[in-house]
Amino acid sequence: MKRVTVIGAGPAGLTAALELCRLGCDVEVFEASPHVGGMARSFPLWGVPVDLGPHRFFTRDPRITQFWLDLAGEDFELVNRLTRIHYRGRFYDYPLRPANALANLGWGEAARCGGSYLREKVNRALSRKQPDNFEEWVVSAFGQRLYELFFQAYSEKLWGIPCRDLDIDFAAQRIQRFSLGRALLAAFGWERSSHKTLTSTFAHPVQGCGVIYERMATRILAAGGRIHLSTPIAGINRAGDGVILADGTTRSCDHLVSTMPLTQLCRSLPDAPGPILQALDQLHYRNTILVYLRVAHDRLFPDQWVYVQTPELRLGRITNFRNWPSGRRDASGTSILALEYWCDRGSDLWTSDDAALIALGERELARTGLLQNAPVLDGHVVRLPCCYPVYRKGYREWLHPVIAFLRQNHPGIHAIGRYGAFKYNNQDHSILMGILAAENIAHGTTHNLWEINTDYGVYQESGS
Ligand SMILES: Cc1cc2nc3c(=O)[nH]c(=O)nc-3n(C[C@H](O)[C@H](O)[C@H](O)COP(=O)(O)OP(=O)(O)OC[C@H]3O[C@@H](n4cnc5c(N)ncnc54)[C@H](O)[C@@H]3O)c2cc1C
Known part of the structure; x- marks a missing residue:
C-alpha cells in the first residue's frame, strides 16, 4: 500500500484523497483550519448556509461534471445567472451587452x-x-x-x-x-445558438457549495482515510519525504500531495537553494476580506452578485445570498450580503478590526444606493489569506524555476490547487488536479499537473 500524505482539505486535497482511497492507497489528510472545503466551504450564518463570496460551479469537462453530480445527488438547483456591473449608481449587464x-x-x-x-x-x-x-x-x-x-x-x-x-x-x-x-x-435576434451557456445558468447545492466537500470528507473516512482538522503542517522533513507538524513530530510517507501555498511549501524544503528562495520572494498572493451584513430588506437587488466598478469605493463585489438557493428558502424577510475587499497582508484593511470593517462595509454599501436606506441588523467578518495568486507581468520567469526545482529534486511531492500550484483556479480546476494527481501516484501516469487551467479563451463563459 502506498502511503500518501495530503496537506489541505480544500477541493484539490479532498479530491486527491478520495481518489487515492478508491485506488487503494493509505491516505492521511492534514488541514490547518477546523473545517473542510477550504475557500469553497459553506457555513451557517444567521440561520442561512452561506459561501465565502459567490461560488458558482461550472466546468467544460464531462468527467468533472459527473464527479460533482455524484456528490451533489439531487440536492442542487439551477440558478439563472444575473451578475451585473454597478457603476456610479447604474447597472450594466456583464458580460457586456x-x-x-x-x-x-x-x-x-x-x-x-x-x-x-x-x-x-x-x-x-x-x-x-x-x-x-x-x-x-x-x-x-x-x-x-x-x-x-x-x-x-x-x-x-x-x-x-x-x-x-x-x-x-x-x-x-x-x-x-x-x-x-x-x-x-x-x-437583431439572428444568433443561432439557443443552448444555455455558462453565462446564463449554473448549478448550486441547496446547502451551499461546501456540502460537496463535506460529502467528500465523509466518503474518505468511510473508505479508511484519516482527516486531521486544526492540524497545520509546519514544514517538510529533511529528506523531503514527510511532513512536520506544529508540535515538531514528523510523519513520513511515500508521496506528498500539497495544496498549501506553493511559496510556503518550497520555503520549508531544506534543500531550496538561494536562487529559488529569491524567485519565491517574487511570487505574491492577494488576500480577501469578506464583510457579511444582514439587512432588514428582502428585495434589495435581484443579482446573485454585483461587480462594484465605482472607483471611489474600496468595495469590489457584493454577493446577495437572498438570490441563491439557500437564501430563497429564508423566511426571515432579511437579506445576507457579502462585501468583498482585497488587500495585501499588513495593509490598513488587513489589520483593521472587525467592528471597523463592518462600519466601512455599511458606509460603502449605503453610498452605492443598493441599501435603499434599509437598516443593517448585524455584521460578520471572514479573512481569507493568499486566495489570489498575483499574475504580475513576467511572473512565469519566477514560477518556472520553482516548478523545475520541485520536479527534479522532489518527484514525490505533488503541488496542486489554487495557491498550491499558484494557479488562478476555480473549483473544477482544483478537482481535476486532485483526480490527476491521484492517478499519477497510484498508476504511475505522467499527467502534467502544471498545465491544468491553461485552457484560455473559451473557458469562462461559453459551453453548456
Ligand atoms: C471570494 C471567492 C470567490 C470564488 N468564486 C468561485 C466561483 O464562483 N466558482 C469557482 O469554481 N470557484 C470560485 N472560487 C475559487 C475556489 O474557492 C477555489 O478554486 C477552490 O477552493 C480551490 O481549492 P483548493 O483545494 O485548490 O484550495 P483551497 O480551497 O484554498 O484549500 C486549501 C486548503 O489547505 C489548507 N492549508 C493551507 N496551508 C496549510 C498547512 N500549512 N497545513 C495544512 N493545511 C493547510 C487551507 O486551510 C485550505 O483548507 C472563489 C474563491 C474566492 C476566494
Whole structure:
C-alpha cells in the first residue's frame, strides 16, 4: 500500500484523497483550519448556509461534471445567472451587452466607446502588435473607453497594481472577448445558438457549495482515510519525504500531495537553494476580506452578485445570498450580503478590526444606493489569506524555476490547487488536479499537473 500524505482539505486535497482511497492507497489528510472545503466551504450564518463570496460551479469537462453530480445527488438547483456591473449608481449587464450599455451610457458616451473600439481594431490590424499586458489585452478586446469605464478600477482594486503591470494570463483566463459582429447578430435576434451557456445558468447545492466537500470528507473516512482538522503542517522533513507538524513530530510517507501555498511549501524544503528562495520572494498572493451584513430588506437587488466598478469605493463585489438557493428558502424577510475587499497582508484593511470593517462595509454599501436606506441588523467578518495568486507581468520567469526545482529534486511531492500550484483556479480546476494527481501516484501516469487551467479563451463563459 502506498502511503500518501495530503496537506489541505480544500477541493484539490479532498479530491486527491478520495481518489487515492478508491485506488487503494493509505491516505492521511492534514488541514490547518477546523473545517473542510477550504475557500469553497459553506457555513451557517444567521440561520442561512452561506459561501465565502459567490461560488458558482461550472466546468467544460464531462468527467468533472459527473464527479460533482455524484456528490451533489439531487440536492442542487439551477440558478439563472444575473451578475451585473454597478457603476456610479447604474447597472450594466456583464458580460457586456451593447444595447444595455447604450441605454445606460447615452448616445454621446456610447459613440465614444464605439469609436474607440473601432479605432483600436484598425490600429491593431495595421500594427499587428500583440497585447503585452492586461491593459493592452482588454483595450484590444473592448477599446480604450470601455476598458476605462468597466475594467480598470475593478481590476486595480482586485490586484492592487496598475493594469499594465498585470500579465495577460489573467485576462485570457477570465474575460470573455467581445465580438461586435456577434453582438449585432444578437441585437437583431439572428444568433443561432439557443443552448444555455455558462453565462446564463449554473448549478448550486441547496446547502451551499461546501456540502460537496463535506460529502467528500465523509466518503474518505468511510473508505479508511484519516482527516486531521486544526492540524497545520509546519514544514517538510529533511529528506523531503514527510511532513512536520506544529508540535515538531514528523510523519513520513511515500508521496506528498500539497495544496498549501506553493511559496510556503518550497520555503520549508531544506534543500531550496538561494536562487529559488529569491524567485519565491517574487511570487505574491492577494488576500480577501469578506464583510457579511444582514439587512432588514428582502428585495434589495435581484443579482446573485454585483461587480462594484465605482472607483471611489474600496468595495469590489457584493454577493446577495437572498438570490441563491439557500437564501430563497429564508423566511426571515432579511437579506445576507457579502462585501468583498482585497488587500495585501499588513495593509490598513488587513489589520483593521472587525467592528471597523463592518462600519466601512455599511458606509460603502449605503453610498452605492443598493441599501435603499434599509437598516443593517448585524455584521460578520471572514479573512481569507493568499486566495489570489498575483499574475504580475513576467511572473512565469519566477514560477518556472520553482516548478523545475520541485520536479527534479522532489518527484514525490505533488503541488496542486489554487495557491498550491499558484494557479488562478476555480473549483473544477482544483478537482481535476486532485483526480490527476491521484492517478499519477497510484498508476504511475505522467499527467502534467502544471498545465491544468491553461485552457484560455473559451473557458469562462461559453459551453453548456
Ligand atoms: C471570494 C471567492 C470567490 C470564488 N468564486 C468561485 C466561483 O464562483 N466558482 C469557482 O469554481 N470557484 C470560485 N472560487 C475559487 C475556489 O474557492 C477555489 O478554486 C477552490 O477552493 C480551490 O481549492 P483548493 O483545494 O485548490 O484550495 P483551497 O480551497 O484554498 O484549500 C486549501 C486548503 O489547505 C489548507 N492549508 C493551507 N496551508 C496549510 C498547512 N500549512 N497545513 C495544512 N493545511 C493547510 C487551507 O486551510 C485550505 O483548507 C472563489 C474563491 C474566492 C476566494
